[in-house]
Amino acid sequence: MGVGIGIIGFGTVGSGVVKLLLKNGTILKERVGKELVLKKVADIDLERDRGIKLPSELLTRNAEHVIEDPEVDIVVELIGGIQPARDYILKALERHKPVVTANKALLAQYGKELFKFAAERGLSIGFEASVGGGIPIVKAIKEALVGNDIKAIFGILNGTSNYILTRMSEEGMSFNEALREAQRMGIAEADPSLDVDGWDAAHKITILASLAFGRWVDFRKVYVEGIRDLTPSDIQFAKEFGYAIKLLAIAKKDPDGIQIRVHPTMVPERHLLAQTRGYFNAIYVVGDAVGPLLFYGQGAGSLPTASAVLSDLADLAKGNCYLPSFKDEDGSVKEMGELKTVYYLRFSAVDRPGVLSKISGILGENDISIASVIQKGRTRKGAVPIVMITHEAVERNIKRALREIDKLDVIKKPTKLIRAEVFDL
Amino acid sequence: MGVGIGIIGFGTVGSGVVKLLLKNGTILKERVGKELVLKKVADIDLERDRGIKLPSELLTRNAEHVIEDPEVDIVVELIGGIQPARDYILKALERHKPVVTANKALLAQYGKELFKFAAERGLSIGFEASVGGGIPIVKAIKEALVGNDIKAIFGILNGTSNYILTRMSEEGMSFNEALREAQRMGIAEADPSLDVDGWDAAHKITILASLAFGRWVDFRKVYVEGIRDLTPSDIQFAKEFGYAIKLLAIAKKDPDGIQIRVHPTMVPERHLLAQTRGYFNAIYVVGDAVGPLLFYGQGAGSLPTASAVLSDLADLAKGNCYLPSFKDEDGSVKEMGELKTVYYLRFSAVDRPGVLSKISGILGENDISIASVIQKGRTRKGAVPIVMITHEAVERNIKRALREIDKLDVIKKPTKLIRAEVFDL
Numbered sequence: 073m074g075v076g077i078g079i080i081g082f083g084t085v086g087s088g089v090v091k092l093l094l095k096n097g098t099i100l101k102e103r104v105g106k107e108l109v110l111k112k113v114a115d116i117d118l119e120r121d122r123g124i125k126l127p128s129e130l131l132t133r134n135a136e137h138v139i140e141d142p143e144v145d146i147v148v149e150l151i152g153g154i155q156p157a158r159d160y161i162l163k164a165l166e167r168h169k170p171v172v173t174a175n176k177a178l179l180a181q182y183g184k185e186l187f188k189f190a191a192e193r194g195l196s197i198g199f200e201a202s203v204g205g206g207i208p209i210v211k212a213i214k215e216a217l218v219g220n221d222i223k224a225i226f227g228i229l230n231g232t233s234n235y236i237l238t239r240m241s242e243e244g245m246s247f248n249e250a251l252r253e254a255q256r257m258g259i260a261e262a263d264p265s266l267d268v269d270g271w272d273a274a275h276k277i278t279i280l281a282s283l284a285f286g287r288w289v290d291f292r293k294v295y296v297e298g299i300r301d302l303t304p305s306d307i308q309f310a311k312e313f314g315y316a317i318k319l320l321a322i323a324k325k326d327p328d329g330i331q332i333r334v335h336p337t338m339v340p341e342r343h344l345l346a347q348t349r350g351y352f353n354a355i356y357v358v359g360d361a362v363g364p365l366l367f368y369g370q371g372a373g374s375l376p377t378a379s380a381v382l383s384d385l386a387d388l389a390k391g392n393c394y395l396p397s398f399k400d401e402d403g404s405v406k407e408m409g410e411l412k413t414v415y416y417l418r419f420s421a422v423d424r425p426g427v428l429s430k431i432s433g434i435l436g437e438n439d440i441s442i443a444s445v446i447q448k449g450r451t452r453k454g455a456v457p458i459v460m461i462t463h464e465a466v467e468r469n470i471k472r473a474l475r476e477i478d479k480l481d482v483i484k485k486p487t488k489l490i491r492a493e494v495f496d497l
Numbered sequence: 498m499g500v501g502i503g504i505i506g507f508g509t510v511g512s513g514v515v516k517l518l519l520k521n522g523t524i525l526k527e528r529v530g531k532e533l534v535l536k537k538v539a540d541i542d543l544e545r546d547r548g549i550k551l552p553s554e555l556l557t558r559n560a561e562h563v564i565e566d567p568e569v570d571i572v573v574e575l576i577g578g579i580q581p582a583r584d585y586i587l588k589a590l591e592r593h594k595p596v597v598t599a600n601k602a603l604l605a606q607y608g609k610e611l612f613k614f615a616a617e618r619g620l621s622i623g624f625e626a627s628v629g630g631g632i633p634i635v636k637a638i639k640e641a642l643v644g645n646d647i648k649a650i651f652g653i654l655n656g657t658s659n660y661i662l663t664r665m666s667e668e669g670m671s672f673n674e675a676l677r678e679a680q681r682m683g684i685a686e687a688d689p690s691l692d693v694d695g696w697d698a699a700h701k702i703t704i705l706a707s708l709a710f711g712r713w714v715d716f717r718k719v720y721v722e723g724i725r726d727l728t729p730s731d732i733q734f735a736k737e738f739g740y741a742i743k744l745l746a747i748a749k750k751d752p753d754g755i756q757i758r759v760h761p762t763m764v765p766e767r768h769l770l771a772q773t774r775g776y777f778n779a780i781y782v783v784g785d786a787v788g789p790l791l792f793y794g795q796g797a798g799s800l801p802t803a804s805a806v807l808s809d810l811a812d813l814a815k816g817n818c819y820l821p822s823f824k825d826e827d828g829s830v831k832e833m834g835e836l837k838t839v840y841y842l843r844f845s846a847v848d849r850p851g852v853l854s855k856i857s858g859i860l861g862e863n864d865i866s867i868a869s870v871i872q873k874g875r876t877r878k879g880a881v882p883i884v885m886i887t888h889e890a891v892e893r894n895i896k897r898a899l900r901e902i903d904k905l906d907v908i909k910k911p912t913k914l915i916r917a918e919v920f921d922l
Contacts (some may be wrong), residue, residue: 092644092786102711102822103643200641206787208633208641215817216625216633218528219517219807286527344793347772354791361517362631362804366779366793368769379787382644392640392817397527 074109075389078144080135080160081151082115085174085201087122088378089148094124096382104386111143139164146388148381149173158182161197165190170393172384174201174377180275184288184402187395196393198384203229203276206376207369208383209355213283214396220359222284224324226493229276231351231371232260232267233299233319237307238349241316244304259351269298270319270334277321280355281332283396285325287403289332295408297335306418306488309459310338312446313416315492316346322493329406338416338492344368409468414443414492417470419458419477420485427482428458438473440465455484461492499534500814503569505560505585506576507540510599510626512547513803514573519549521807529811536568564589571813573806574598583607586622590615595818597809599626599802605700609713609827612820621818623809628654628701631801632794633808634780638708639821645784647709649749651918654701656776656796657685657692658724658744662732663774666741669729684776694723695744695759702746705780706757708821710750712828714757720833722760731843731913734884735763737871738841740917741771747918754831763841763917769793834893839868839917842895844883844902845910852907853883863898865890880909886917 077093079086093100093110101107113126114135132138139147139160147164149171151157157178164171171190173179179186179202190197200210204227213222228234232254239250251268254260266272274294281289299319310317315338324331339346344366348354353371358364370376387393421427432442446459462470474487502518504511518525518535526532538551539560557563564572564585572589574596576582582603589596596615598604604611604627615622625635629652638647653659657679664675676693679685691697699719706714724744735742740763749756764771769791773779778796783789795801812818846852857867871884887895899912 088786096644096646096786099646099711100644105822206784207790208637211636211641212633215812216636216808217804218811219521219525219804221521221524286524342772344769344772347767347769349767359631359804361513361521361800361807363795363798363801365632366791368791368793370788373788375786376788379642379644379784382786383641386643387640390819392819394815394817397530 074107076111076143076145077108077148077385078112078138078141078146079110079148079150080114080138081149082113082122083150084374085377085381086113086115086150087124088374089150089381090124090126092375092378092382100382100386104389106389108385108389112138112141114138135160136163139167139169145169146385147171148385149175152177154178154181161186162189165193165195168193168195170195170197170388172198172201172381172388174381176202176272176275176279180278180291183279183282184398187398191395196388196395198388198393199279200384201377201380203279204353204355204367205369205371205373206379207353207355207367207371208380209280209367210283211383212365212367213280213357217357217359217362220361222325222357222359224358225277225280225284225322225355226345227273227277227280227321227355228318228345228348228353229273229321229355229371230267230319231353232264233273234348234353235259235351236268237299237317237319240302240304241307246304247300247302268300270296273319273321273334277323277332277334281323281330282398282403284323285330285403286397287399287401289330289403289405293332293405295333295335299336302336305457306490309418309446310416310490313444313461314341315339316341317490318345318348320345320493326406329404331406331411333408336490338490340495343495409471411467412464414464414494415462415470416490416492417460417462418488419483420455421458422454422482422484423456424482430480430482431458431477434473434476438469440469440473499532501536501568501570502533502573502810503537503563503566503571504535504573504575505539505563506574507538507547508575509799510802510806511538511540511575512549513799514575514806515549515551517800517803517807525807525811529814531814533810533814537563537566539563560585561588564592564594570594571810572596573810574600577602579603579606583611586611587614590618590620593618593620595621595623595813597623597626597806597813599806601627601697601700601704605703605716608704608707609823612823616820621813621820623813623818624704625809626802626805628704629778629780629792630794630796630798631804632778632780632792632796633805634705634792635708636808637790637792638705638782642782642784642787645786647750647782647784649783650702650705650709650747650780651770652698652702652705652746652780653743653770653773653778654698654746654780654796655692655744656778657689658698659773659778660684660776661693662724662742662744665727665729666732671729672725672727693725695721698744698746698759702748702757702759706748706755707823707828709748710755710828711822712824712826714755714828714830718757718830720758720760724761727761730882731915734843734871735841735915738869738886739766740764741766742915743770743773745770745918751831754829756831756836758833761915763915765920768920834896836892837889838892839889839919840887840895841915841917842885842887843913844908845880846883847879847907847909848881849907855905855907856883856902859898859901863894865894865898
């Protein structure tokens with residue numbers, strides 16, 4: 073007995089899925105008890121060499137041919153972006169075909185609508201490939217942690233940014249140098265904004281948080297800050313304090329609401345997230361019963377992502393892939409001003425007596441106490457960096473204090489702020 | 498609609514399951530769409546205070562009452578050991594009730610028979626809790642990696658041993674000191690043999706290897722070596738070579754058969770397995786499509802293990818928990834003599850000119866080449882340690898060379914051998 077598979081999007085992931093179905097089809101059939109049979113593949117470009125030959129009757133330039141093909145039982149959407157991906161998924165569901173997608177941007181913004189549409193028809197949407205590439209984090213949260221009240225998720229969810237940060241940290245490269253290296257190696261795109269400005273990670277943490285907390289989180293409420301402004305010297309100072317800097321996507325369930333944010337974050341050097349190097353992803357999840365779990369692997373790439381698509385296809389073929397349940401009401405997201413955490417502050421100050429006392433005076437007035445300070449020698453420009461780690465403080469107070477401090481005439485540049493996670497959960 | 502749960506064994510894990518059902522029952526019901534209702538709990542000892550009050554009509558001293566209760570739909574076996582656990586599981590399956598078990602010793606030795614018995618009746622056995630405590634490694638291999646040809650598994654599968662090795666490594670403790678500490682903290686049992694001699698890890702890797710490779714691996718063919726003979730100085734020398742020593746359980750699929758073994762293993766310091774500290778477990782799995790994945794978390798304990806039991810219960814309640822398929826023929830396990838890896842060798846030699854040349858001569862005759870050597874000053878006993886890392890060599894040749902070397906009159910004690918993994922997969 074076969075299950076007909078139709079794929080829309082014959083790009084990096086699409087061709088990975090086709091290759092993997094060809095390579096491991098036999099094992100898969102034994103394990104699933106049914107054969108997954110490729111019936112149709114749509115792409116605008118059918119000329120490009122993808123290293124696989126498919127019979128021409130399987131190929132089409134028209135996505136509707138995949139959706140309408142009566143032999144296609146499951147539609148796999150791998151074109152990415154909002155439109156026409158959204159329409160294709162809706163059409164497939166209308167035709168009573170379950171869907172598998174790797175489309176994080178779409179799910180982060182239209183997941184609520186799509187999942188509702190599918191649920192009303194008794195259908196499922198598989199989305200393992202939308203977060204963490206080959207890491208089975210969706211299955212873990214949806215199924216393995218089903219008995220847990222999930223408290224927090226901390227993810228290195230963008231391999232490109234992590235690669236850049238690793239090169240900056242290990243070789244002292246600037247952001248621009250490391251970005252160019254990443255582009256040269258095909259790890260970053262020509263327009264890297266989605267990756268390095270944090271949007272891709274924001275899409276993914278929106279999906280994970282919604283799944284973990286059982287309520288959709290409004291993507292527009294995610295605080296997003298990328299890694300462009302990080303300097304090798306910040307990374308160096310962080311090291312001196314015992315931290316690595318990672319682009320973390322964080323979701324926490326506090327008693328009074330959800331924290332959800334993406335920003336460069338100082339992580340204690342010994343933590344496994346700090347040890348996650350290169351283009352790898354890692355997700356640290358804390359459940360009330362299970363405690364902390366870490367999942368690590370390749371968060372992107374043709375075959376790793378195809379592995380996740382096949383996991384969904386196998387579950388659908390077995391009738392095991394179910395939609396998670398969501399409350400009607402969205403999750404209530406807290407304002408960033410309410411955040412309480414530890415902060416790294418780098419002041420660019422004139423090297424003059426009394427400066428440190430002025431700064432720490434203003435911090436003190438704003439209820440911010442200092443855990444440690446590094447003050448280094450003069451820079452060529454005559455300003456010295458004064459670097460501090462605070463004790464836990466409230467973001468609103470930090471912002472107020474920095475506005476005041478940055479107005480001082482002894483301060484030469486806007487103060488740099490990096491949030492830290494101390495993982496005392 | 499409710500699903501009736503019966504539990505045999507109201508110990509650490511059993512009481513964790515009961516607590517978790519009480520605490521997160523509501524979330525679980527929303528997620529699963531059905532209520533998991535505790536119907537019966539059996540234990541020999543019903544007097545002990547477990548911190549939970551259960552109505553007395555739910556409690557029984559007789560396991561058969563759980564199995565026979567018509568309101569019990571799923572039987573959870575948590576007593577451990579071979580008998581009577583095996584009989585209880587068979588009886589539950591005979592009564593057409595699916596089973597959830599955390600019993601690694603039983604599955605490693607009788608899994609083939611039990612799975613066959615269940616499959617013949619169209620029933621399933623959930624065993625997520627049998628390996629890695631709360632880490633969803635069974636689900637990951639069984640479901641998430643279904644599209645992968647799994648090449649290798651490297652696991653820190655015994656938290657007690659890892660705790661002992663961590664204390665030895667970080668504080669220079671001897672094995673016995675660290676064991677006593679572990680016993681004092683309740684991490685090691687009075688009789689620690691199952692943990693520190695590698696048997697527990699061997700049970701678990703047998704289960705994972707069978708699952709990953711789709712053929713049962715005969716537990717009696719697993720090579721097992723524990724950590725009792727490790728000394729702080731070996732750990733120190735390993736560090737100097739850039740390695741940590743971990744009790745690794747290893748399963749690899751070579752073209753000519755399966756490697757399956759548990760022994761102290763040198764792991765490159767930077768590897769996440771080397772960074773896994775204390776009583777935590779970690780499993781590094783390599784699939785042909787997904788590449789390497791790491792799963793990390795608490796491998797034991799009441800609530801983490803209960804989290805895994807609830808995952809199986811939820812899957813069974815939804816009808817999603819299926820038995821993996823196995824080939825009739827068992828996996829063919831390779832002899833240890835055929836192993837090719839990198840070795841650490843510590844010779845206890847008399848401090849006399851020509852000793853190193855004698856040793857390296859014998860190694861050379863046996864096709865073993867040396868990658869690096871450390872020779873330290875004299876010990877009080879007049880013998881000096883000569884420590885080497887070899888290039889990749891064949892275990893049979895190593896053993897032959899060591900037999901010859903250990904006969905030399907300049908060698909004062911049997912040579913210590915520790916295998917290394919270089920992770921160039």
